[in-house]
Amino acid sequence: MSHTMVPSDRVEHVAVYGRDGTKLGTIERLMLDKMSGTVTYAVIKTGGLLGMRHHYPLQWSALKRAGPANSDSSLSGFSA
Numbered sequence: 001m002s003h004t005m006v007p008s009d010r011v012e013h014v015a016v017y018g019r020d021g022t023k024l025g026t027i028e029r030l031m032l033d034k035m036s037g038t039v040t041y042a043v044i045k046t047g048g049l050l051g052m053r054h055h056y057p058l059q060w061s062a063l064k065r066a067g068p069a070n071s072d073s074s075l076s077g078f079s080a
Helices: none
Strands: 015-017 023-032 039-047 053-059 064-066 077-079
Touching: 023 053
Parallel strands: 015 077
Antiparallel strands: 015 023, 023 039, 039 053, 064 077
8 A cells, every 4th residue: 555645744854955966955844725735835944154044935846755765866855
């Protein structure tokens, strides 16, 4: 039986990588559509100079799972 659902705590704080494999940041939180209950955005936290952090919204549909379950990538996390 294939499971298509995942708890949010298994997605939050997971790394997000760019197309070239560089780490962009981590998923800070998920934003849900109030009417449908579906995830629409992931808020990505990036590290900055002197501990300053920036947050960027990224459409959930733009993220793809990367890692052991995805045989074409050695990254563990998501790719954008």
